[in-house]
Amino acid sequence: MSDQMQHITLASRPNGAPTLDDFALETGPVPTPGPGEVLVRVHYMSLDPYMRGRMDEGKSYTANIPVGGTMEGGSVGEVIASNADGFQPGDFAFGPFGWATHAVAHAKMCRKVDPDSAPITTSLGVLGMPGFTGWYALHEIGQPKAGETLVVAAATGPVGSMVGQLAKSLGLRTVGIAGGADKCALAVDTFGFDVCLDHRAHPDARSLRKALAEAAPDGIDIYFENVGGKVLEAVIPLMKEHGRIPLCGMIAWYNAGGLGAGAEAAMSVPALWRTILVSHLRVQGFIISNHWDRFPAFLADIAPKVASGDIKLVEDIADGIENAPDAFIGLLEGRNVGKQIVKLI
Amino acid sequence: MSDQMQHITLASRPNGAPTLDDFALETGPVPTPGPGEVLVRVHYMSLDPYMRGRMDEGKSYTANIPVGGTMEGGSVGEVIASNADGFQPGDFAFGPFGWATHAVAHAKMCRKVDPDSAPITTSLGVLGMPGFTGWYALHEIGQPKAGETLVVAAATGPVGSMVGQLAKSLGLRTVGIAGGADKCALAVDTFGFDVCLDHRAHPDARSLRKALAEAAPDGIDIYFENVGGKVLEAVIPLMKEHGRIPLCGMIAWYNAGGLGAGAEAAMSVPALWRTILVSHLRVQGFIISNHWDRFPAFLADIAPKVASGDIKLVEDIADGIENAPDAFIGLLEGRNVGKQIVKLI
Numbered sequence: 001m002s003d004q005m006q007h008i009t010l011a012s013r014p015n016g017a018p019t020l021d022d023f024a025l026e027t028g029p030v031p032t033p034g035p036g037e038v039l040v041r042v043h044y045m046s047l048d049p050y051m052r053g054r055m056d057e058g059k060s061y062t063a064n065i066p067v068g069g070t071m072e073g074g075s076v077g078e079v080i081a082s083n084a085d086g087f088q089p090g091d092f093a094f095g096p097f098g099w100a101t102h103a104v105a106h107a108k109m110c111r112k113v114d115p116d117s118a119p120i121t122t123s124l125g126v127l128g129m130p131g132f133t134g135w136y137a138l139h140e141i142g143q144p145k146a147g148e149t150l151v152v153a154a155a156t157g158p159v160g161s162m163v164g165q166l167a168k169s170l171g172l173r174t175v176g177i178a179g180g181a182d183k184c185a186l187a188v189d190t191f192g193f194d195v196c197l198d199h200r201a202h203p204d205a206r207s208l209r210k211a212l213a214e215a216a217p218d219g220i221d222i223y224f225e226n227v228g229g230k231v232l233e234a235v236i237p238l239m240k241e242h243g244r245i246p247l248c249g250m251i252a253w254y255n256a257g258g259l260g261a262g263a264e265a266a267m268s269v270p271a272l273w274r275t276i277l278v279s280h281l282r283v284q285g286f287i288i289s290n291h292w293d294r295f296p297a298f299l300a301d302i303a304p305k306v307a308s309g310d311i312k313l314v315e316d317i318a319d320g321i322e323n324a325p326d327a328f329i330g331l332l333e334g335r336n337v338g339k340q341i342v343k344l345i
Numbered sequence: 346m347s348d349q350m351q352h353i354t355l356a357s358r359p360n361g362a363p364t365l366d367d368f369a370l371e372t373g374p375v376p377t378p379g380p381g382e383v384l385v386r387v388h389y390m391s392l393d394p395y396m397r398g399r400m401d402e403g404k405s406y407t408a409n410i411p412v413g414g415t416m417e418g419g420s421v422g423e424v425i426a427s428n429a430d431g432f433q434p435g436d437f438a439f440g441p442f443g444w445a446t447h448a449v450a451h452a453k454m455c456r457k458v459d460p461d462s463a464p465i466t467t468s469l470g471v472l473g474m475p476g477f478t479g480w481y482a483l484h485e486i487g488q489p490k491a492g493e494t495l496v497v498a499a500a501t502g503p504v505g506s507m508v509g510q511l512a513k514s515l516g517l518r519t520v521g522i523a524g525g526a527d528k529c530a531l532a533v534d535t536f537g538f539d540v541c542l543d544h545r546a547h548p549d550a551r552s553l554r555k556a557l558a559e560a561a562p563d564g565i566d567i568y569f570e571n572v573g574g575k576v577l578e579a580v581i582p583l584m585k586e587h588g589r590i591p592l593c594g595m596i597a598w599y600n601a602g603g604l605g606a607g608a609e610a611a612m613s614v615p616a617l618w619r620t621i622l623v624s625h626l627r628v629q630g631f632i633i634s635n636h637w638d639r640f641p642a643f644l645a646d647i648a649p650k651v652a653s654g655d656i657k658l659v660e661d662i663a664d665g666i667e668n669a670p671d672a673f674i675g676l677l678e679g680r681n682v683g684k685q686i687v688k689l690i
Contacts (some may be wrong), residue, residue: 224596248624253615269612270598273573275590276630283628344529 005030006321007070007100009093010325014055017255017332023299023325024054033104037263038087040105045321045342046124047328049226052254053336056160061090071099074111076113076123087112092202094123099324101344116148118306125158125339126306128312132298134287135246138224140291141246141284146171151212153177153186153231155196156314157246158339162302165311168192172222175215177208177231186337190312205266205326212238219243225259233267236275246286254331314338351444351666352377352445353416362600367400368416368670378449383432385450387422389444390443390666390687391469392673394571397599414667416444421458423466424689432457437470439466444669446689470503470684471651471658477591477643478633479507483569485636486591486629491516494585496557498522498576499596501659503684503690504589507647510656513537517567518559520555524574524679531682535657545661550578550611556670557583564588573597578612581620592630600677659683 005042011024033039041302054065054072065072075097084107089091095102095110113123118188125131128319139142142163154160155176164174164187176187176196187196195215202208212234213218219240225232229252239245276283305311315338318327324342349372356369378384381478399410399417410417420442424432429452432438434568440455442448471475483489487508496511499505500521509519509532521532521541533540540560547553555564557579564585574597584590588686650656661681663672669687677684 021621165530185613225618228615232614247618250615250618250622253619267614269577269617270573270595272614272617273570273577273592273595274598276628277595278632279632280630280632280635281628282630283621283625283626285625285627287625289623 003030004028005100005102007103007215008321008324010055010067011083012067013057014052014255017340018052018055018322018323018325020145020235020260020329021335025322030089030102031104033083036084036108037082037104038084038093038095038110039077039081040077040093040095040097040110041080041345042074042100042122043343043345044077044094044121044317045065045075045097045099045324045344046073046128047331047340047342048073048130049249049251049322049331051255051328052251061104071096072096074124074129075100075103076115076120084189092120094128098266101321121315121317121339122306122313124341125309125315126311127287127290127299127303128158129304130158130339131162132291132295134159134224135298135302136288136294137246137248137286137293138163138222141286142167142222142224142244144170144172144222145301147173149175149218150171150222150233151175151177151220152223152224153217153227154251154334155193155201156183156191156338157230157336158224158313160224161191161314161338163189164193168194169310173216173218175212175220177227181226183337186314192312199231199323202230204232205230208234215339222246223246226251236267237274238253239275239281241283243279243281245281245283247283248288251275251332253300259309306310316340318342320344348375350445350447352443353417353666353669355400355410355548355588357412359397359401359597359600363397363400363670363674364592365674370667372501374447374617375447376427376449378426381429381453382427382449382451383424383429383438383440383455384426384443384447384450385420385438385440385455386425386447386690387420388437388688388690389419389466389469389662390420390444390669390689392474392669392676392687393418394594394596394599394676396673397596399678401587406530409642417441418443418577419469420445420448421465427452437465438678439473443626444666445638446666456529463648466530466660466662466684466686467651467658470642470660471507471570471656472648473503474633475503476507476647477594477640479504479512479569480643480647481636481639482591482593482631483508485512486627487512487567487569488587489567490513492518493586494518494561494563495559495567495569496520496522496565496580496673497569498544498572499679499685501528501536502571504571504593506532506649506657506659506683507535509536509538513539513568518561518563520565522572528682533657533684535659536611536659542674544576547579552639553579554583567591567600569654570594571596581612581617584624584626588624588626590626590628592628593633596677614618661685665689 093110176193184196226249228250387455440450452468529541571594
């Protein structure tokens with residue numbers, strides 16, 4: 001093991017869509033764990049849309065990444081040194097290790113992962129934050145009932161595919177939206193969506209809305225919102241009375257930065273507000289990090305279903321930390337198929 | 346008693362703000378009650394902002410008023426003929442009698458009003474639909490907690506004044522918004538708001554936001570939304586994490602009709618959506634008519650407080666059915682002070 005580690009820093013704040021120049025691969029000494037901390041050799045890094053928000057200035061979920069700082073994110077790897085009770089070298093741990101080959105973190109921020117019960121990559125997707133996001137928000141905010149209709153975009157992503165599979169198992173009609181015919185086939189064949197619409201086949205919200213109206217002939221009871229943009233505009237007029245919109249992301253607008261003039265929406269705020277009023281909709285934004293107390297219940301419910309194959313997963317694994325920026329750019333463009341992961345070792 | 350009655354019909358659909366020409370005062374025979382129906386001589390008519398929506402074509406709360414049809418609304422009057430059990434001539438009743446001197450309605454749609462326990466006008470405001478709207482939405486959606494801050498516009502109206510008084514009694518800091526110094530003084534002196542801002546003193550949302558930030562230095566936990574427009578734009582960035590927005594009206598935009606190009610909002614949908622996401626807001630539209638099952642609980646709570654003077658009310662009473670259109674136009678412009686009523690007898 002080298003005493004040097006690699007990490008990727010934010011070289012500059014993106015102006016719209018990030019480019020490779022906004023990232024820098026740097027080398028430095030492997031850090032030393034302090035009291036209560038563990039040192040982890042990262043095996044797999046997670047790439048998630050929320051990271052785009054952290055690259056901007058201004059208010060986001062949490063304090064943003066400073067220029068020159070290491071890109072943040074969750075990863076899973078092997079503990080190679082520990083000053084914390086409960087972690088031994090050789091253990092595997094998930095934690096906020098960032099885009100780095102090695103990292104230290106306080107043990108309280110880490111979660112032990114059992115490599116014998118499931119592949120450790122699942123701690124980044126179906127059994128990690130994205131799967132938990134879908135599980136929590138569908139149940140707590142979506143309040144699904146058999147016979148209702150659910151729409152979710154990014155249907156083959158780790159959130160959308162969890163939402164779709166859970167909703168289907170509860171007796172809902174599930175309508176996915178994805179980019180491209182291949183992803184739509186995957187959504188139906190692997191994740192069991194009743195139908196999946198290719199948003200790339202629809203140049204505007206009006207066209208997509210027409211297709212949605214056919215796919216959801218009784219209207220939409222739950223719109224699980226993780227994309228915004230054209231999909232939101234297509235969906236809103238189709239929402240049924242007392243519909244629910246858990247709002248956990250808006251990837252279509254992330255590259256619009258401060259969401260000023262760059263973020264176009266044909267729908268006006270008054271029109272959106274009017275629909276919420278007239279159709280008695282409930283819109284609720286949430287950040288899953290406020291709800292970790294429910295994570296054990298999530299794992300207890302979903303881990304056996306992953307093991308049995310009742311819940312399916314698809315991963316898209318890039319190779320090498322140096323390829324993380326390109327994979328992240330691809331994630332924002334929808335190039336990935338399934339949960340985007342970067343393999344480091 | 347004459348055998349003729351007067352009623353006001355929708356002469357034409359308004360293009361923007363209604364004008365007097367959009368209404369017609371007509372005369373016709375007093376209707377005869379059918380089985381299960383009562384005939385009422387209306388004493389007081391209620392004018393409410395929601396009626397503006399019923400004048401437009403297209404989706405609104407309920408089926409809209411046809412051109413030539415009688416303007417809809419709740420009224421209170423004396424039963425002069427009854428084919429229904431439970432109602433006798435001489436009883437007073439509230440019901441959907443419309444803008445008319447006389448009307449029949451099925452007894453199931455009517456509610457007996459006791460003129461000895463409170464002035465019958467209160468059945469249109471503080472002890473009627475507006476008061477119930479404020480009571481229900483504050484408790485059920487607003488979930489107020491002592492020490493929090495609430496903002497409500499139209500603070501001297503029957504909804505806003507109920508919301509403010511209830512919130513104050515629960516230990517919240519209450520910030521009202523109203524049009525003009527006189528209403529602001531009324532909001533503070535009569536309805537007990539901690540502070541009331543005059544939206545007319547602020548030409549744009551930015552200016553109003555600055556004043557709101559001073560009036561609500563800890564941020565806003567509950568924004569009781571009944572106006573939209575400049576106030577909404579001022580409030581949204583000041584919402585605290587986990588803030589709640591009961592959405593029961595948007596009077597600022599009602600005259601924009603279909604809410605297309607005519608309804609201007611400087612804030613974009615992406616910016617609004619982002620704030621809901623990042624601050625984990627809950628926005629919930631509701632129509633009080635879905636919740637009449639809770640009306641007895643409301644009356645049991647509030648009627649004694651009105652009788653004791655713990656809940657204050659202010660009424661603005663126009664005289665004569667012929668003046669209802671002008672009073673309604675004034676309501677949309679904010680000319681009224683307190684609950685707008687029209688006295689017919």
